[in-house]
Amino acid sequence: MANPYAAKQQAYQNNAVNTASPGELTLMLYNGCLKFIRHAKKAMNEKNYETKNTNIQKAQRIIQELMVTMDPESDISDQVMPLYDYINRRLMEANIENDPEILDEASELVTEFRDTWKEVIQITRQQQYGQGGNA
Template sequence: MSYQQYQTYKNNSVNTASPGELTLMLYNGCLKFIKQAKRDIEAKNYEQKNTNIQKAQKIIQELMITMDQNAPIAQEIMPLYDFINRQLMDANLKNDVAFLDEAEGLVTEFRDTWKEVIKLSRQKQYGQGANF
């Protein structure tokens, strides 16, 4: 598959994804940038670390902005997103992987929970026998 074909596939995936799938993509993207930032710190590539942490922060900020503030769970999730964002800032300022580990753990929990929500939603929508 050429790079152009890959980009077309990637764009189509985003354009045809449900809101739930887009949220899952955001979590996965955030985790990708956190993991890369950890490698950048270990390699002392601080400019690239900064770029990757900022990308992860933008994803968390997007999740915060787009959250339905009237949803009952929003009051519980918002402080966690804020905590993740602060951990990312501290990691960036102090070049400390421990802050990234903390953020990564929470984002992984959100991602895994969100995956389960999508799975249950699909089972409900398509019947109990559906396996995705």
């Protein structure tokens, strides 16, 4: 029997993704990456290595997606790309070594990116909508 709540939640999530701006989608990616790292750490602590592996790979795919979608011509790409690469390598090492401290490090870096990105979105909204009445 299908769970009607789960179906509604999935529809809501699909709608959120379909109506999100590129900036909001990036924020969703950061949040998803953090969620997968949390799940991986929990699985690692429970010695559930298959689930740990699956979640770390999902986090890595998000970081890789952020890497391939970054505009190489943007000024910030030279600074951000090596950090994404570092996070991706640390996730791989955490997976191989079963080291929750490496996951913590990766999580901290992704959290910094996410929090910075949130600020960028807020500033952009303020510039777009906050000054609209002054024109």
